[in-house]
Amino acid sequence: MSSHKKVIETNSPEETFETGRQLGLSAKPGDIYTLSGDLGVGKTVFTQGVAAGLGIREHVSSPTFTIVQVYEEGRIPFYHFDVYRIGDIEEMDEIGYEDYFFGEGISIIEWAELIAELIPEQAKSIIIEKNLEKGFDYRKIIIE
Ligand code: ADP
Ligand code: MG
DSSP states (O other): OOOOOEEEEESSHHHHHHHHHHHHHHOOTTOEEEEEOOTTSSHHHHHHHHHHHHTOOSOOOOOOSSSEEEEOSSSSOEEEEEOTTOSSTHHHHHTTHHHHHTSSSEEEEETGGGGGGGSOTTOEEEEEEEOGGGOTTOEEEEEO
């Protein structure tokens, strides 16, 4: 089994944004990414880069009070999920998650481990990590 793992190291929010932007530029309809990492690691910065790469000019923040935030002004639709506050997995059915996961846009899912059984096998993962030994602004971004 081959794993196509890409590791990118960044040393500023701008570089992490740019890494996300590149992903947004090459994203294809139906792409699904899980996005993991500790609070303050740069998930939102990365996601804002993805949105920019898709051509979305609207401000992108964490979808704190809704499970999914939909952005339609870009090259393809962008579905930004944050399922941190999900109480029951059935809430995913209620929002019609399948129309997003298997639709015409790109999905990014934060806290995907809370809905692990719904994440399609073809989903790719993005993990962002700090390493304080390498400096305060160092981040390792693992995409596979
Ligand atoms: P999260 O969404 O993961 O909680 P945010 O993206 O909201 O995190 O915040 C990341 C914070 O880390 C920002 O304040 C940003 O300026 C800072 N930061 C410092 N270095 C980096 C880096 N290399 N990549 C991303 N963010 C960085
Ligand atoms: Mg965030």
